[in-house]
Amino acid sequence: MHSDDEWAEMSLRDFQTALASSSPTPGGGTAAAVSLGQAAALTCMVADLTIGKEKWSAGWTDAEKAQEVAISMFSRALDLATDDSRAFDAVMMAYKLPKGDDEAIMIRNQAIEQATLGAAEIPLQTARLAFSLLKTLPALAKTGNGNAVTDVGVAALLSSAACKGALFNVDINLTGMEGEIAKGYTNEASEILVASRQLSRECMDAVRARLNS
Secondary structure: OOOOOOHHHOOHHHHHHHHHOOOOOOOHHHHHHHHHHHHHHHHHHHHHHHOOOHHHHHHHHHHHHHHHHHHOHHHHHHHHHHHHHHHHHHHHHHHOOOOOOHHHHHHHHHHHHHHHHHHHHHHHHHHHHHHHHHOOHHHHHHHOOHHHHHHHHHHHHHHHHHHHHHHHHHHHHHOOOOOHHHHHHHHHHHHHHHHHHHHHHHHHHHHHHHHOO
16 A cells, blocks of 8 residues: 555656555545546646747737636646545555454444545545636647647646546446435546546647647
8 A cells, every 4th residue: 555655756767666566545536536646737837938029929818818727737747646546545454453243343444434425525626626727728729839749638638538537537436325425426537537528529620720820
């Protein structure tokens, strides 16, 4: 287990080595959050290459909006990467609780339920952030610095992967779960998935159109 590690403090090589290991953490949820951080970084780069450049003045407003969203995700995405691993570790710990009598079984079941909801809520946060970034990218692809339009495309792909990958983790943790909280998470995840697919397509179409213009 790597629950005490801060993934943001690792070198990229060390993180990838940890990701490749047989340990269940870090896993896909952590990788999705890291991808979101990379998408945010690329978005900021394109915004910096657009804002203040007279040739791309038509894109300044779109770039400023995208940059404002992306900057706030730098630290948060990395925090979510660690939170995701810790949330899964909490689920594993809950399953290890004793079940010697009815009271112990009840306590264990409640702990498992709460930990599992937590393990669904963290990637849902990642998906929400990725979706909010994705919403800014079609406009940036259309009006931002044309020399960096492919970087917007990569940011969109990474945002989409972060969003959809995080939603996989929401789904798997909510399997068989009942109650209003679980239902609310499921409904929100479904809505984000449908909307993110549309936005991802819009981004790709905008990048291709710009490349072919």
